[in-house]
Amino acid sequence: MTNDILIFVEQRDDRVHPGALQCVTPGKSLAEKAGGKVVACIVGDNIDGATSAVEQTGVDRIITVSDPALKMYSALRYRTALAAVMEKVEPRVVLMAATFMGRDLSPRVAMRTKAALATDVIELDLTGDGELDIVRPLYNGKATCHVKFPKDRPAIATIRANTFPTPTGGSGAAREDLPYTTLDGDDRINVLEIAKTGGDVKDVTEADIIVSGGRAMKNEDNFKLIFELAKELDAAVGASRAACDAGYQPHSRQVGLTGKTVTPKLYIACGISGAIQHMAGMRGSKIIVAINTDTEAPIFNIADYGIVDDLFKVVPILTEEVLRLKG
Amino acid sequence: MKILVVIKQVPDSTTNIKIRPDGEDIERSGIKMVVDPFDEFAIEQAVQLKEKRSDVESVTALIMGPARCSEALRTILAVGADDAIHLQDEAFEKLDELQVAATLGAVIKDGGYELVFRGKQEIDLDSGQLGPALAEALDWPHVGAATKFEPAEDGKSFTANRRIEGADERVEVRLPALVTCEKGLCEMRYPSLPNLMKAKRKPVKAMTAADVPGFAEITAGVGGSEMHQFAPPPQRPPGRILKGEAEETAKELVKLLREEAKAI
Numbered sequence: 001m002t003n004d005i006l007i008f009v010e011q012r013d014d015r016v017h018p019g020a021l022q023c024v025t026p027g028k029s030l031a032e033k034a035g036g037k038v039v040a041c042i043v044g045d046n047i048d049g050a051t052s053a054v055e056q057t058g059v060d061r062i063i064t065v066s067d068p069a070l071k072m073y074s075a076l077r078y079r080t081a082l083a084a085v086m087e088k089v090e091p092r093v094v095l096m097a098a099t100f101m102g103r104d105l106s107p108r109v110a111m112r113t114k115a116a117l118a119t120d121v122i123e124l125d126l127t128g129d130g131e132l133d134i135v136r137p138l139y140n141g142k143a144t145c146h147v148k149f150p151k152d153r154p155a156i157a158t159i160r161a162n163t164f165p166t167p168t169g170g171s172g173a174a175r176e177d178l179p180y181t182t183l184d185g186d187d188r189i190n191v192l193e194i195a196k197t198g199g200d201v202k203d204v205t206e207a208d209i210i211v212s213g214g215r216a217m218k219n220e221d222n223f224k225l226i227f228e229l230a231k232e233l234d235a236a237v238g239a240s241r242a243a244c245d246a247g248y249q250p251h252s253r254q255v256g257l258t259g260k261t262v263t264p265k266l267y268i269a270c271g272i273s274g275a276i277q278h279m280a281g282m283r284g285s286k287i288i289v290a291i292n293t294d295t296e297a298p299i300f301n302i303a304d305y306g307i308v309d310d311l312f313k314v315v316p317i318l319t320e321e322v323l324r325l326k327g
Numbered sequence: 328m329k330i331l332v333v334i335k336q337v338p339d340s341t342t343n344i345k346i347r348p349d350g351e352d353i354e355r356s357g358i359k360m361v362v363d364p365f366d367e368f369a370i371e372q373a374v375q376l377k378e379k380r381s382d383v384e385s386v387t388a389l390i391m392g393p394a395r396c397s398e399a400l401r402t403i404l405a406v407g408a409d410d411a412i413h414l415q416d417e418a419f420e421k422l423d424e425l426q427v428a429a430t431l432g433a434v435i436k437d438g439g440y441e442l443v444f445r446g447k448q449e450i451d452l453d454s455g456q457l458g459p460a461l462a463e464a465l466d467w468p469h470v471g472a473a474t475k476f477e478p479a480e481d482g483k484s485f486t487a488n489r490r491i492e493g494a495d496e497r498v499e500v501r502l503p504a505l506v507t508c509e510k511g512l513c514e515m516r517y518p519s520l521p522n523l524m525k526a527k528r529k530p531v532k533a534m535t536a537a538d539v540p541g542f543a544e545i546t547a548g549v550g551g552s553e554m555h556q557f558a559p560p561p562q563r564p565p566g567r568i569l570k571g572e573a574e575e576t577a578k579e580l581v582k583l584l585r586e587e588a589k590a591i
């Protein structure tokens with residue numbers, strides 16, 4: 001095992017996931033402490049754009065595994081590719097974004113490479129003895145804990161989006177390409193189709209700002225107000241389970257325990273009471289705004305800014321104000 | 328075809344979580360334990376398959392955990408599993424999730440199963456490691472967070488939809504395989520009282536670490552992470568309620584978001 005930190009840089013269609021670049025920030029500080037280098041690894045096909053995006057974050061070395069068979073994510077093929085890179089680099093720590101891909105891929109890779117794994121990490125540090133010590137939330141965000149890793153095997157951590165800033169100001173990393181050597185049975189999963197959902201509106205897991213509506217929206221039509229504010233803020237639209245179950249919005253927009261977990265820079269909850277299962281999905285947001293007619297709504301307990309008022313009055317004015325600010 | 332459903336018993340999502348004074352765990356007493364809500368989708372999907380297809384021989388439920396897990400098992404058997412395996416041993420308590428996956432893999436390996444269902448995530452540890460890790464332990468393909476599952480006529484493969492960022496992915500997978508279940512796949516039926524009674528008579532096989540082939544070696548071979556220093560979630564600074572007419576509060580909010588929070 002070396003003291004290098006390996007970063008798996010997730011990309012789709014040559015677009016790097018912002019969470020992947022954010023991993024470089026803790027990667028650099030760990031490498032500095034451990035006395036190793038930051039190595040980035042990109043898996044896919046036609047990944048020039050992704051590669052130069054990574055180069056600009058100032059990593060020391062970039063390993064690409066590019067092959068037509070890797071054009072789309074497959075748990076088996078990507079596992080094979082990343083495990084091969086790990087075998088070559090022998091990193092102490094591997095970081096990746098806690099995305100659908102990261103969550104799907106990391107356990108397989110950890111099993112294959114006999115590593116240890118922690119997911120959804122919000123803090124990480126190397127102790128004096130070179131052990132990785134991380135902090136992660138659990139019990140739907142109702143607690144956190146430290147996870148200690150054994151010293152004698154690589155540690156893999158997936159990192160929550162927007163926990164670290166994106167580094168800039170780098171260039172000139174050493175580059176090399178590693179061939180993709182198929183393992184027997186890698187072709188047992190085939191992607192048939194990837195269909196975009198949500199039209200032009202960003203997905204809640206991708207946006208820096210989310211405007212969410214709850215049961216109080218009363219119907220699908222009223223969500224127009226939420227979409228208008230979201231548009232001006234370049235935000236995604238989210239919803240509570242009550243709103244989704246009632247058919248006001250598709251379940252792909254549901255935030256919470258049985259919906260998506262989000263950690264945007266700004267979360268605006270409109271007519272959402274703040275049930276424990278809803279908070280499970282959004283309490284990690286940087287700034288939380290609540291608009292609710294009920295002073296006692298639990299959402300106010302975690303809100304940074306609250307307005308106790310009718311959302312149908314407040315939201316349109318917010319939209320106007322944001323528009324004016326931009327104008 | 329034999330189907331296996333791997334379930335976990337977890338604290339109910341509405342439970343208040345308190346940290347033990349030594350910080351090494353949460354307070355376990357007095358907590359309401361339930362079947363993980365994502366595992367509910369897994370058992371329902373398995374039972375529906377058995378009802379629809381003549382080539383499904385049996386649905387077996389597998390659970391690891393202390394004696395109180397028999398409650399969760401009974402629910403699962405009442406919903407329609409034919410039999411169950413209960414892995415119970417103090418030695419299992421210290422395992423991390425990868426080691427649990429390695430253990431379950433050893434138990435499942437020679438059972439003749441072709442399809443394993445599991446929830447996409449345990450709502451206690453919140454990690455979702457087990458499903459994909461177990462698939463790797465078995466050297467099977469897996470589909471993570473499936474919202475739709477359609478087996479092929481010949482029972483040799485299936486197609487599934489899975490949710491990813493801003494898109495829906497449709498994949499084709501050859502059996503044997505593991506599927507982790509996401510909301511939207513199906514909703515678990517309510518176990519009826521007569522079925523809960525009948526569930527009592529369904530066979531449950533008890534297994535300990537000694538019954539797991541190669542237990543010591545396989546668990547020493549991977550993982551080994553340890554959880555310590557449990558704490559309540561980071562305190563958020565007290566919030567500010569803006570007062571006045573909507574016209575004023577909305578304007579003030581935009582100003583604060585811009586100038587103070589620097590969020591827009």
Ligand SMILES: Cc1cc2nc3c(=O)[nH]c(=O)nc-3n(C[C@H](O)[C@H](O)[C@H](O)COP(=O)(O)OP(=O)(O)OC[C@H]3O[C@@H](n4cnc5c(N)ncnc54)[C@H](O)[C@@H]3O)c2cc1C
Pocket residue numbers: 213214215216239240241242243254255256257258259260270271272273274275276277278281291292293294297309310311312340364
């Ligand atoms: C296993 C399980 C999993 C769950 N998973 C999720 C999940 O993933 N996501 C999720 O969201 N929920 C989830 N829930 C459901 C959760 O418990 C709540 O029922 C749900 O979040 C309530 O949604 P809501 O806040 O929109 O509705 P309500 O709780 O009905 O709240 C509506 C709020 O709107 C306010 N209001 C009404 N009119 C106005 C107005 N004109 N202007 C401003 N405010 C107004 C009211 O004061 C109220 O606070 C889950 C539940 C269970 C049991």
Ligand SMILES: Nc1ncnc2c1ncn2[C@@H]1O[C@H](COP(=O)(O)O)[C@@H](O)[C@H]1O
Pocket residue numbers: 334335390391392393419420421422424427449451452457
């Ligand atoms: N992913 C899992 N699936 C099934 N059982 C588990 C899993 N993880 C832990 N267990 C068992 O469930 C019980 C409670 O685990 P925990 O609450 O995670 O400490 C213990 O007996 C564990 O061995």
